[in-house]
Amino acid sequence: MSEVGGISQTSTERLVLGDVEISRVVEVERLALGAEAIVPDAPGEVWRENTDWLAPDHWDPASGDALAVVQTWVLRSEGKTILVDTGIGNGRERPGVPLFEHLDTDYLDRLAAAGVRPEDVDIVVNTHLHADHIGWNTREGHGSWVPTFPNASYLMPAADLAYFGPERGDAVRVDHRYGIADAVTPVVQAGQAVLWEGAHRIDSHLTLEAAPGHTPGSSVLRLTSGTDRAVFTGDLFHVPVQILEPCCSSGFCEDPKGAAESRVRVLGRAADEGELVIPAHFGGSGAVEVRRRQGEKFAISRWVS
Template sequence: MHTMNFGEVSVTRVLEWHGPIMPPSEFVPDSEPGHWTGFAPDHWIAETDMVHCALQTWLLRSGGRTILVDTGVGNHKERPDMPMFHHLDTPFLANLAAAGVAPEDVDVVINTHIHADHVGWNTRLDGDDWVPTFPNATYLVPQRDFTHFHGNALFEDSVRPVHEAGLVQLWDDSLVLDENLRLDLAAGHTPGSSVLRLESGGDHAVFVGDLLHTAVQLIEPDFNSCFCEDPARARASRRSVLEWAADTNSLVLPAHLPGHGAAEVRRDGSKFAIKDWAPFGPVSP
């Protein structure tokens, strides 16, 4: 399990699941077949014309604290509208243990936004009840998403239990975690969609959640996924963050990239180009 160091912060990739998810024409409707050919086989499976996707959590150690960025789908969740994730059963907690972390060790959980594949391991099933998976953690949840998604099914099993346990800290606009980390609103994918910026020892990284889902969006910032709720704002947020990443030599770490999981980008006219892939992985079909 590979770990990268950014100044005084370490980053480890913890995988939950990976596999084909949907055709590119459905996932990124603005894209065309030619956009994907250079991303086979890690990101696009040519034989089946399916986008290859990963569910992963970024494990950070910063300022003496253990921090998780997004918590995947979780096990045993009722997700009938997402058949591949309905009653998912993965060894995620064992994978986390392999990285040296027990649930009780986690100090902070960051949900970049409230979607089913980002809040699932907030809770685990204990008999018939959903209880916090990380009982000693503070769960940082965007206020705008907390309001927007309040009461739906994923909120009830993955957000309400940690809120009722007194573990949730709601935030808006921006939140400084420590001398190395800051959360910023980057709305569009959801009303509260956010990014986590890392700056330490001259190194930079940005954890972008679902600001972009696919490698194609690293180079085509105007391409939205089919899941972006406010298309215009999502494009603006994506472009702004990629501009910052290019100008600061930041590693861009989305939630769902398979392959090497993350990349550095550079400006290429009005678009971007991939400068280098991270040394994580690779996670391939």
């Protein structure tokens, strides 16, 4: 594990579900933010009562900080290499978000350690268009931002581009405007963006589905292969407390009520159909099985490495 800019980093892990191989490539291994800022409506006792498993991967009891990871999931399915979310990126201007500004990580080396060169990538999935999910869509090339993955189609939710796009001007928060400008617009201009709505089938194992609330276009990626099931949930969950208290949306959600409704729906299906839940920002093993507790409450059955 190395340290860059006070943010620690780690490397690669693998999992196989049916005919799909999954690798995790971590860009930033530890982001610490006040728990109240991440999930402001979560009661403090839910953190304290679950300290035994929340610490040390998801919560620092001494500081009260919730801990998150920034990572990419690499899927190999039906002969294609697919990236799910692309992190923060290097050398970015992100006014108001100092943790995301001017990173200098070895992300591409970590991707290479997972056996992926930029030219090998067939599909990039952006579960939504917040800056920490789109950064490595592009990299600097001859003084401008160019697509990092020259042979890839980039699947982006059309609703997010409409909501965060330049047409809305100053109605969009400044860091979102910068993110669209340097990590999305160059991909669109290169003709590599595929904007989708509702649902989008990638192959016989993988389907994108809308799960709005965190952003208007927030999505989940469902994996079905043989008897194995998983759902990559993007930012429906920032911390595991939201599995226990799914009504509690993050402080970053554009529509907290809508996000909670999507979260309950996705958790219900995961519990009923045995889907492994794989959020974008969970540390530790990164993947979890859930079960129904009562009504619209859920519990963690086990963590899956």
